[in-house]
Amino acid sequence: KANKKGYVYAEDATSSDPKCTFVQGKMPVVKLLAKQKVDVTLTAVMGQGKNHIKWSPGWPWYKKEAELKVGKVENPALLAENCPDGVFTIKGSSVTLNKDKLVESNLVEYYAELDSGISLQYTDNIIFNLESFGQLSCKKMLEVAADMLAGKAKEMEALL
Known part of the structure; x- marks a missing residue:
């Protein structure tokens, strides 16, 4: 409920369940003009994201682990110009690989194409990321x- 002029924010809402709160409390819900008021009842339902990703509680993704090997780089200046994610440290003609930055980079194939002194191989490892909403x-x-996967395995076992 709100009856004041201005924005009503998500954090102004009250819940009967203390575990049920808005993730972004400062998110504006509505802007009220003078003499306006709002009374809203919301119902939150836990889903599994089966029908649409918008019902998912997070964003998972994976990629194969890349391994870059740096040999004699022909044009370090070109590499420095085209390396926005800090995978390489370039001092003069010396090029060193920052392995910590390599895990997060999505440009490894580009770097291997950029200079013949850089070679790319993929390991058998998978890098799995999970970001919560x-x-x-x-x-x-x-x-x-x-738990869901174990339940599905039991269902499949019962069918065999």
């Missing part, structure tokens, strides 16, 4: 996903 922690998302 705030409804559930990443740990809780993995626990729920593991």
